Amino acid sequence: MRLADIPTPALVLDRARLRRNIQAMTERYKKLGVRLRPHLKTSKSVDVARMAVSGHFGGITVSTLKEAEHFAAHGFKDILYAVCIAPGKLDQAAALMKSGVDLTIITDDLDAAKTIAARGKELGVVFSTLVEVDCGEKRSGVPVESDGLLAIAGALHAGPGSCLAGAMVHAGHSYACRSLEAVAEVAETERSTGVRAAERLKAAGLPCETVSIGSTPTALHGKSYDGVTEVRCGVYMFGDLFQSEIGSCGPGDIAVSVISSVIGQRRPENRVLIDAGFLALSKDRSTANTPHDIGFGRVADIGGGLGLGDVTVVGVHQEHGMVEGRTPLPFDKLPVGARVRVLPNHACITSAAYDRYHVIDGSDEVVAVWPRCNGW
């Protein structure tokens, strides 16, 4: 099967680029001597996960318990569910643990911590739990100098159905940086916040085995990881236009794209229509505030090259993408039925529209089809 033959729209994964992206991060953290716990929220793929943990200790990060169940069913046993848990999910988490999974959960809420401690006892498990600490993003996590940190940690340590595993920090605001120096500063704040949380816990007589930090930009551009025990990151495996705009990858590193067919031409408007609309591409506009606003995605030729010129998806309907160029489009190369590849703004959200990857590796031949684990 070749890219010219698969039904469109479809999700294409370039294994050569994927391998290169993964190897670079793997080597970086081997040299640094810090454990890499890859985040599988982007790929949601067992096949990708196996590549990502190769050469590391084997632990992974997930964003849903459904992912945790999926990866556990395929042999992954050390799993961090890195979203503050809703107490209603504790039964599902306990069932995973009883099946042999070394699951770690997180919270940033005192009442939730008490519920975790109590519910664990009722369910016959001890929930290994990290306290999430904010380092400036203000999404979730307690302030590192707060009384809350010690209160939550204390409640988890007291158990009886929980134990305190340490602290988790996520510098999501690294994505708002527009220079690598700024990213490095945020990375240092993320690191120092995790280390400071550990100091405070230990000073209070509490354990803190794990100091977990991470985001793709801070994992790539931090200058020190002293005191950190684990780094989480995920989108580095695929890359996307936004990551490229902020310097976390080059345009030639983007491993995932959407193959689409031309379904109409509008020469007076210098436009063609493709069969990838907002369901196939998402409505992500992450590049809107980056140096180059790339609409809903950049349009490459079927080989993934940019020979069509500066061509972007400027608008999306459910199953229609409107493609325009800054210069006259090469309409002779884009008849109805021609195929293009759209590089996505945001790999995580675009990939989520598909139940599988069509994997290529250095040619237009589809060498594998890898399933994804979507939904909840």
Next chain:
Amino acid sequence: MRLADIPTPALVLDRARLRRNIQAMTERYKKLGVRLRPHLKTSKSVDVARMAVSGHFGGITVSTLKEAEHFAAHGFKDILYAVCIAPGKLDQAAALMKSGVDLTIITDDLDAAKTIAARGKELGVVFSTLVEVDCGEKRSGVPVESDGLLAIAGALHAGPGSCLAGAMVHAGHSYACRSLEAVAEVAETERSTGVRAAERLKAAGLPCETVSIGSTPTALHGKSYDGVTEVRCGVYMFGDLFQSEIGSCGPGDIAVSVISSVIGQRRPENRVLIDAGFLALSKDRSTANTPHDIGFGRVADIGGGLGLGDVTVVGVHQEHGMVEGRTPLPFDKLPVGARVRVLPNHACITSAAYDRYHVIDGSDEVVAVWPRCNGW
């Protein structure tokens, strides 16, 4: 099973509202004496489709051939695939026809029309094809007064592997209207364009059995449908915040919502976090330019009521939604673990993140689970 018990995030469908929305449109088109061909791109559900065709002739509209196959496998035989077809999909379309489906396809391209005519012969079918005609949206469709209309229609009529079924018009620009008078004007343009296309085809000695028009706003607010044989619309079944903002439904008509759990509180910022982020809600911002910008969705209580106040999802990460209020949030009603329902900006895209509906009907009891047909 009750809404308090299902894993979150999940998609909730209120069957009472769905029934009411469907009945209103069904009655309208019965009275008008025009065939209603419901568009299933929003619901992608056989159960919803059965309700939507009840009392009508049974024909449906779809946005993908996968939907066509899914509905055909469940007994729907008169199907319009209302996106200009890429020639690479003709084999799949022919296979559907050979299985007994009365499939209609569309095009707006002369080369594609010729390919359809030729490929149909090779495949041993006659592709019943509508010519798409633009009525001002400039998404797809030929201009009604163009030579292209007659050339494409002529090629389809000449066959041998195609026949001309008529003309299709879609007034997607009705969504840009900000008054019902403006919608009514666009509806009249849509109608008159379809009728004019039929006149031109007939004057050229070509058949035009079908004049198909439609979008939810123009289906609801047009003043005449004279000369139209079929109306297509879909989102009216569910409604959403955007439809409510533009007057196509009331806020109390929105039948679909996302049930989500609170996973964190940030009292200093007057904010809570929920476990519905951009995968669960989408990044749709359709309401950004309507009278009320509702962020990424309005937050209702678990019963669907608006008793929490003017509370919206102001930001989304992959599995985190940031919820804020214009007035102080009732934090006592929103502890970690509490459940809320998020009304979506755009029913089509939010629903697409889920593989099933949790159906309620007048209470908090889940009375059914209905599957969806996603992807391609």
